[in-house]
Amino acid sequence: MSGLCGWLGAGRRRAGLGAPAGAPTLRLLRMARELHRFDGAPLQTLLAAGGALAVAAHAGSAHLYSRDGLLVALWGRPLLAGIGVGGDVAAAVAQRWQERGLEVCAALSGPFALCLLDSVNSQALLAVDRAGSQPLYYQCGDGDLLFASSLSGLQAHPQARRELDPQSLYNYLYFHTVPGPATVRQDCRRLLPGEYLHVRRGTARRGRYWQIDFDEAPARPFAPQRAEFLGLLEAAVRRAAGGHAVGAFLSGGTDSSTLAGMLGRVGGAPARSYSIGFDVPGYDEMAYARLAARHFGTLHHEHYVTADEVVAAVPRIAAVFDQPFGNASAVPAFYCAQMARADGVHRLLGGDGGDELFGGNERYARQAVLARYERLPAALRQALLEPLLFRLLTGERPALLRKARRYIEQAVMSMPARLESYNLLQGYGPRLLLEREFLAQVDAGAPLAQLAEAYSRSDGLSQINRMLALDLRFTLADNDLPKVNKACELAGVEVGYPMLDDALVAFAARLAPGQKLHGTRLRPFFKQALREFLPAAILRKKKHGFGLPVGHWLQRHGGLRGLAFDSLSDLKARRIVRADFIDTLLERQLPQHPGYHGTMVWVLMMLEQWFVQREAANQPPEEAHDELEIRQG
Structure with missing residues (x-):
């Protein structure tokens, strides 16, 4: 995955008078080694009095500046207004910082992680992009700041806290990942999408420089809207592809098929596509990937993952993740990326983000059906239906009545608790699953409270947009992006997400709610806009992905x-x-x-x-x- 790391002030007191002259450099080196342990990216460092940073990144993804005690490093493919592609973006960020301070964060776009150290004025600025595609962890304490793009990189510094956080372990069992801003280590935090951390003379302030802004105005005329969308999509793929030997994940779904087709268009040659299958009934969707590959004339590659390969991959997957991670589809994502790397591809494009922007998850339709119950007259619900199903009809009930009762049980739950009605940890029961001593150290209600707090921020919007905002925060930034990032890091491949291009995200936010979910019909605008581009069978298929049997x-x-x-x-x-x-x-x-x-x-x-x-x-x-x-x- 590569990334950046360093500190401001850390190590000054502990180094002592007898510390070796090269101690700061050695500490930095040990942190930086964790960044390129799997992909072998080149390392660069910057040092100044009281501050240090390092960047591990392949060509085009490392941007550094150093002058008069001001150190700037960006990892990724950032864009800054007024600076063309190939310009010195790090120097421009340094100048913008000196002129406008924290406003520099909002001026940046594209995928990036930023660190700015001003050792003369004892200031630091950390920031990550609007999708959170480039992670950044940090620890503040005693006036010092440690940071790294990987938690293991941060942990390599001798002042990093190493105690495990029981609440985060509980949250892992609830979400199957550790949601930010907490981490599995006490006092180590992660920046959320669109956030920054400003440290000035030992005082840290966390803030948000961007959040998605949904516009729920009526739908605009379709034809010009479609033309704008296709133009933005093509530009996003062109930017994400860059000059690398590039290919595309191809599951056969609408997003991956769209990107594979667009990649061929912008490259002027057949795109290279990569698909994973399983020789297990109900799990293999290779037929759709082959359909898309034939339709767009891609140079297609396939691999069927076996159980033996899963056994071989499990320890490696566990090693590359900084925190416990339970999404099994990381395994097929790794083998897909490994296949691409063996084919000479250095960068893969993934379709992640399309569902969360344009309304593609099946649960959006399911929740729309449940929401209809709220629109029934209260008297009908409370005086007739609920008493009938919950009190009068006891004992053995026909299947239809059992189904109706289950529907109402979910429908009367408030959002977002309703989304978690099938949560595994809740289903088993924390008291039956967890040791009493461990459970006493945690707040069992914290995960749902975290979801509710995030959901409340979009109060006043339509249900579909509120769910999209929630999924951008949790499903995407905490689960899907780390999954693909780490799988590709393990395979030695960079990854880009054209669907998360800032201009495309802003476009999706302007779509009317009914263009994302119409009744129970998912992503109607997206599918209609691509009706002449994608095969009809792919537009009709249900979402599947890289589910592991x-x-x-x-x-x-x-x-x-x-x-x-x-x-x-x-x-x-x-x-x-x-x-x-x-x-x-x-x-x-x-x-x-x-x-x-x-x-x-x-x-x-x-x-x-x-x-x-x-x-x-x-x-x-x-x-x-x-x-x-x-x-x-």
Whole structure:
């Protein structure tokens, strides 16, 4: 993945008078090594009195400036108003900072992570792009600031806090990832999309320089709107492709198929596309990927992931993630990226963000159906339907009545709690799943409160836009983007997200709610706009993605079953998950419903594997001998 790291002020007191002259450089080197441990990106550093930073990035993604104690580093492909592509964006950021201060954040666009250290005035500025595609972690304390694009990079500094945060471990079991701004380490935080951190003379202030601004005005005329959309989409793909040997993930869905087709258009030659399949009924969608590849004439590559490959990948996936991560589709994403890398591709384009901008997730339609119940007269709901289904009709009930009761049970829940009605942790029950001592250290209601707080920020908007805003924050920034970023980092490939291009995001925010969800019809504008571009079968298909047949293989593949069972057995000793729950899960529940309970087996297996990999990584490191380009500020 590469990235940046460094500090302001950290290490001055602890270094002491007897500290080796090269101690700051060695500390920086150890932090920076974590950034390029998997992809081998070139390293550069900048040093100044009381401050230091390093960037690990391939050509075109590292931007540095150093003068008179002011250090600036950007990682990614940032754009700054008035600075053309190829211009010295880091120098321009330094000048804009000196002229306008924090306004420089809003002037930046594109994918980036920014660090600015002003050691003369004891100031620092950290910021990440509007989608949060380039992560940035930090720790503040005692007037010092540590930061890095990876949590392991931050942890390589001797002043970093290493204590685990029980609440974040609980949140992992709830979300299957650790949602920001918290991290799995106490006192280490992560910037959310569109956020900055300003540190001045030891005082830190976190703020938001951008948030999506939905316009719910009536729909504009379709023809000019379609023309604008197609132009923005083509420009976004061109920017994301850059000058690299580039290819595209191709699942056969609307987003990945659109990008594969656009990549061929902007490149003037057949695009290279890469697809993953599974030789398991109900999980393989290679037919749609092949349809898109034929339609656009791509140079298509396929790979069928096996259970043996999953077993081989699990420790590597756990090692590359800074925090526990339970989304099993990271495995096929890795093998897809690895296939592209072997084909000479250095950058892949992913369709992530399309669902969250244009209304493509099935739950949007499901929630629209549930919301209809609220529009019934209150007297009908409270005096007739609910008493009938909840009090009068007891005992054995016909299937239709059971379904009606379940519908009302969900419909009467408030948003966003209704979205979590199928949450695994809630379904099992925290008291049955977790050790009493561990549960006493956490707030079991915190995850839902975090969702509710974020949902409340979009109060007054239509339900579809409120759900989109929530998914941009949690589903995308906390789950999907880290998944693809880390999978590609492990394979040694860069990744770009054209759907998250700032101009395209702004366009999507101006679409009327009915253009994203019409009744229960998903993304109507997107599909109508691309009706002459995409094959009709792809426009009609339901969303699937890179879902892994975990439950199927846990039942039938001895290697994966053994890895999972051994991992969960070892997890018992950590006193987080109850031993009797693990026994029941493996011995009784998994055989009864492999597809459902297999998800929790995977989540717990990846938690234990993350512990194992972190313990191995925390062994005393060998002395570093990397060659760095050192520049004094």
